[in-house]
Amino acid sequence: MEGTCERESVVGILANPESGRDIRRLVANATVFQVAEKSNMVMRVLLGLAAAGVSRAVMMPDKGGIAARVIQACDLHRTVSSRPLPELTFIDMPIQCSSQDSLQATRLMQDMGATVLVVLGGDGTHRLVAKVCGQTPLVTLSTGTNNCFPEFREATIAGMAAGLVATGAVLKREVCRTNKALLVEMNGHPIDLALVDLCVTDDPCIGARALWTTQNLKELFVTFAGADAIGLSAIAGQLYPVDRSEAYGLHLTLAPPDGLLTEVMAPIAPGLLLPVAVSAIEQIRPGKTIALATTTGTIALDGEREISFGSSDRLQVSLTMEGPLTIDVGAVMAEAAKYGCFAHHYCPALATLMLREVPAPAPFHTK
Amino acid sequence: MATQLDKTNLLNAYRTMKQIREFEERVHVEFATGDIPGFVHLYAGEEAVATGVCMHLNQRDKIASTHRGHGHCIAKGVDIDAMMAEIYGKRTGSCGGKGGSMHIADISKGMMGANGIVGAGPPLICGAALAAKFKGDQGVGVAFFGDGASNQGTTFESLNLSMVWKLPVLFGAENNGYAESTGVKFNVPTANISDRAAGFGMPGITVDGNDFFAVYEAAGEAIKRARAGGGPTLLECKTNRFFGHFEGDAMTYRAKGEVKDLRERCDALKIFSTQVTSRGLLSQEEMTTIDSEVKAAIDKAVALAKAAPNPTAADLLTDVYIAY
């Protein structure tokens, strides 16, 4: 791959051992994602990056065992294999053992020159990263609970794709897409965002964070809502699916089922199908600001209660089309195949002959 | 979720947490005067855990506690005067002065005993839960244990046995960051104690143990599940210890300013107060009234304990057997 050595290519990898431990494991049979598996995924990402020619990777440190296991696995790999690995650096930062670590690491990785971030986590982790990642594109890998935003994908392939974008072998503009986001303002100040759904409840406490009942749900905003979605956006998805690429989102007014209003049986968490009544649905366009009708309660961002507000607070929600950039791994790999990024033809003529059954051989990228 | 807590419940929650805090702060002060004998381990900082869990329990339900057991006792309804007298080793104490801080128990309240052996509670609570199952009384058992005890074989065996026998148990892991003086980052190679549940096929969850509402909600769901025959849960509450391992611990293993910082940022009572006042659930006045009532009650408990008689020489020989 031409030019890959001229400029150092750096990829950031975010995997937080603190994520994925919430109450949905109890109330909704949700997945427990072991630290050991997160470390294995990181190794597979690293091997994918190496195959794409990435010279350096940066990771956030942690005390939960991911970093330690990855270091061990890298040492072992170097002992038993001659295939290269990117040089791996851990960010020098204090560890709080909370989701704040992901925020801090995202900022520092960009300072260290990371041009692509590979994020292992659920909607919650991706939301945190989205708050501070700016124009740095993300490769998303689902490990969390209620996941709509990140993809379920093999980490090796994600690493290969991230590597191709980082080295410039595949052009970022060809394979990146912008995502929508919901912005929350409190008393005139922007305070947070959601990538998939924003749910307003009249429960005054953040409590165990996740939502696992529908009786307190008052309003729901979604950026997109698949008919096959899991999580709160499924409430919208069951009635009025909206694609990630559409230039609008939805605002739903919710109520406890009363036998009159339209009722949806929605999978609001894995294994948790609950009825909720919907009294109104409106499309929201970018730039339009909607004031909350609820006066006291909490706001759940991508499934977890994060903001508590009272009657003296003014809350507004708006949709933006300028959310985080994500890399379409499928598109990257299609480009890679088209240009033979992972193929090496010692004799191009023989390669052309090999493709007997294919009518029009693709032109090979010049080596 | 938390909205099921009405005003009375919220006031009770605050009162319990305040009682624990005031009790422990006072024992800390009194211990320094030299009047309290023996080994004393204080629960201050961890109030939200005992309170958030025990609010879901009735007197039929059993808890097994730890060497750091005062908070569990108070949350389970053990009489404060009797507890204080016991800590002073007096005849009027919960155990007649024969147990002390590490062994306060009140079987009639379902408090199966503080325990001087790290990791002793989980097997016992499996038995309590087994008894509830045989009696069919929908009773549950809660084993409180710390991050240190999470490494004991008894704890692992009990997690296993409770799944094998489908017992109504809540394993309440109180992760306060320290097993005596040794940090949890050294002791527990998984990021979370709750991760270990997966090895037993049990749900394991972690909540902020300084947030009463987080503990209350999670414990509520786990206990509801256990009562309904759904089996055990491992609930890890990440919390903090405001005092040393034992009274007299100079805590040189802790970072400079660590406790001060925790008291500012992670105080369960402050967090609770802010939550309930900012949402208009309780007023500051209501809590201030409780503060002064609790303080008076603890003053009284200390005065009673100091004035109470010591056990007699004859008490040395009683209570070993029911009949011998």
Next chain:
Amino acid sequence: MARKLSFKDAINEAIAQEMERDQSVIVMGEDNVGGAGSPGEMDAWGGVLGVTKGLYPKFGERVMDTPISESAFIGAAIGAASCGMRPIAELMFVDFMGVCFDQIYNQAAKFRYMFGGKAETPVVIRTMIGGGFRAAAQHSQCLYPIFTHIPGLKCVIPSGPYEAKGLLIQAIRDNDPVIFFEHKAMYALKAEVPEEPYALPFGEAKLLRSGEQVTIVAFGLMVQRALQAAEALANNGIDCEVVDPRTTSPLDETTILQSVAKTGRLVVVDEAYPRCGMAADISALVAQKGFESLQAPVIMVTPPHVPPPFNGALEDLYMPDSARIEAAVQSIVK
């Protein structure tokens, strides 16, 4: 003629009759049913040597298999006992106490005292003791002195089928924690056992043979051997009294002291290790409270201070037998 029952069946009958009488009696232990979670039949074993066989068909879920996890299930039995049940837990071999001892000596034994008399822990822990099976050092010990050492525990060592049934019924009905030691070499031993339930009180020694010259105090299987020795000695004109204390905690000091006051000579036969064992304990008792009546040194007949060996010839040397008891008696009857 009265019915004869084996030691093993006497234990089984005691448990069954008490389970019949009292719903709070439950049984748990490794393979106590035998077959749980296996493709074959339930009640396949009924305990590793079949002592609890037949209970599961009669009492269903009140008879429970456990994982091989002594700390958890012995602890659970103790916890259940303090919550109103009467569990009978089987610690298969007493040698395994090392993995669960905390629950027995720091928990069960101490609840009542530590909690100021407010706890009741009516648990029975049945466990096999003793040599003779060529089972080597980890399956042959007689560790009852260790339990006897702990205040708060009651320790029972039946010496035959009649004692086994009556003492076990008492153990189950007793409100304190009881450790019940069954010598595995006696399971097949048969004797007359009444069909109806009966309880033998703890702390009451049984005078098995009256005699004038030497008192032999023995425990468990050693009672049988002491009786053989006394029989042989009687043929040689030596008249021995044989005392079976039946429980080491509580211990019937009176019967022992009265017997020594009468005979003036004491031989204690104990299959436990000699140091800090029951033989030493009873020797000390008599030295303190019966010294004036002693006409000869007290003789302890015990194994040497070594672990039980595997080799049969060595184990036979290790275990006290009637010949050694006879020699001990003869050494003090000149």
